[in-house]
Amino acid sequence: MARNEVKLEKMGDFFDVRSSTYDEYMLSHVSDSKFFYKDMAQLIPKSSSINLLDLGCGTGLELEEILKINKSISVTGIDLSSAMLYKLKEKFSEKLYKISLIK
Template sequence: MDSIENKRIELEEMASFFDKRVDTYDEHMKNEVDGSDQYYIETAKYIPHCSNLKLLDLGCGTGLELKEIFKINPTVNVTGIDLSKKMLAKLKEKYEEKQEQISLINESYVDIEYGKEAYGAVVSVETLHHFAHQEKLKIYKKIYDSLIDGGVYVETDYVAKDQEYEDYFFNELKRIKEENKITEGFYHYDTPCTVENIIILMEKAGFKEAELKWREEGTAIIVAKK
């Protein structure tokens, strides 16, 4: 892997990063992410197909994953949480005919509570690769608590190919923050974890079963059951 050591990198605040890229986001995700021609379709397969399912979508962005989910389960009721106001506005415009089934929250899913046993399923697509292990564990615990018994969590995300790859990006983020004297705040930088570490964290959060279901290069789908 090529080192970016000694290169000056300016981190962007997370919400601002995505607000600035709202007009190009969909094309980027469809054309430049490993497995993008399939992972939205594959993700939808693991969402329960029961009538009037309550689904929590973390980091929902413009709702790219919802297109395939609505195809399989047209009655699903979605609560979407995202930091970017502009992304949520685009989602709302895109699914205007489904507005009665979609509730949007412009907040950080790290900070807010999701409720207790409120959802039959939770999904996150290409969003949790911005967090360290302890942050992920806290999120997984909230997801676990928000699910009904038998509920499922589907995570589709950028993953590290091995531990060396994972360590490299976490160390780089630490270096960049120190270089820029950043001590707090939420900034955009990719820190993917290995599938093995993700599953360990899910199990620590309480999930009785977590399993890799699909993978293409740097993108994986992991399904955890409560």
């Protein structure tokens, strides 16, 4: 590899390494993220027949707010990071019957 070449990191690997600190970082260092997740959840229609596709679901930061508002929603989450999906499963262990995850 030439001196000025940068080796690209796979995106899934990037998030795997950061999964243990991701939530804390997003909630404390990303401006207005707490408000964003709440506001975004308000945009989803409230209905018993909603199926939500969450691309890049990560640890489920958005899902926390969505599931507070719409308790009957079904979610399919897709992410490239096994570690992020593991964190999501831990966080929502009692709600996994309504969440399908795909890596």
